Amino acid sequence: MDPATVETLFQRLAAENPAPDSELQYDSPFELLIAVILSAQATDRGVNKATAKLFPVANTPQAILDLGEEGLKGYINTIGLYNSKANNVIKACRMLVDQHGGEVPRDRKALEALPGVGRKTANVVLNTAFGEPTIAVDTHIFRVSNRTGLAPGKTVREVEDRLMEVVPEPYLHGAHHWLILHGRYVCVARKPRCEACVIADLCEYPDKTEEV
Numbered sequence: 001m002d003p004a005t006v007e008t009l010f011q012r013l014a015a016e017n018p019a020p021d022s023e024l025q026y027d028s029p030f031e032l033l034i035a036v037i038l039s040a041q042a043t044d045r046g047v048n049k050a051t052a053k054l055f056p057v058a059n060t061p062q063a064i065l066d067l068g069e070e071g072l073k074g075y076i077n078t079i080g081l082y083n084s085k086a087n088n089v090i091k092a093c094r095m096l097v098d099q100h101g102g103e104v105p106r107d108r109k110a111l112e113a114l115p116g117v118g119r120k121t122a123n124v125v126l127n128t129a130f131g132e133p134t135i136a137v138d139t140h141i142f143r144v145s146n147r148t149g150l151a152p153g154k155t156v157r158e159v160e161d162r163l164m165e166v167v168p169e170p171y172l173h174g175a176h177h178w179l180i181l182h183g184r185y186v187c188v189a190r191k192p193r194c195e196a197c198v199i200a201d202l203c204e205y206p207d208k209t210e211e212v
């Protein structure tokens with residue numbers, strides 16, 4: 001996809017949603033970190049339901065440590081993989097208290113050292129809590145980037161690196177949310193809604209669901 005087309009693509013996605021944000025509910029970097037850890041292979045809605053009860057009771061690393069692993073499980077047992085997630089959250093909180101003064105570090109290496117936090121989670125926290133121009137490639141962004149021809153790649157890392165090269169600077173911070181939302185609601189996995197897509201004329205996908 002040529003640079004002028006990429007620019008138009010982001011102009012259109014940005015016009016639809018000028019101030020994009022995560023669909024996870026959070027009020028601090030720590031709440032976002034915990035919500036993202038809990039969201040692996042779970043829906044944002046399911047995570048929001050659990051954290052709506054958890055965060056009023058415990059929304060700092062020390063408060064979650066005070067709850068203890070079993071106490072924490074009582075709040076998150078509606079979320080898939082909650083046993084291992086509870087274990088990771090407790091270990092991450094311990095590290096935040098011991099090594100970072102109870103704060104979420106604004107640093108990729110330190111974030112990725114936390115249990116349950118990989119590159120994708122670190123990218124979400126850096127982007128959404130700290131306003132850094134990172135792009136966390138999830139299944140939606142991977143699909144949209146490949147289908148449209150925006151940033152083709154065989155692995156999530158390839159797509160991430162390509163996106164960082166091709167997304168124009170003014171759109172770098174919002175790109176993460178625009179591409180996720182586009183993949184979640186329009187360019188869906190099984191039958192993309194090409195007839196309702198604002199970038200259909202720019203998209204290079206050969207199997208669009210309707211002529212545009």
Ligand code: SF4
Nearest residue numbers: 187192194197200203
């Ligand atoms: S035209 Fe279809 S395949 Fe291309 S981005 Fe839009 S929904 Fe996805």
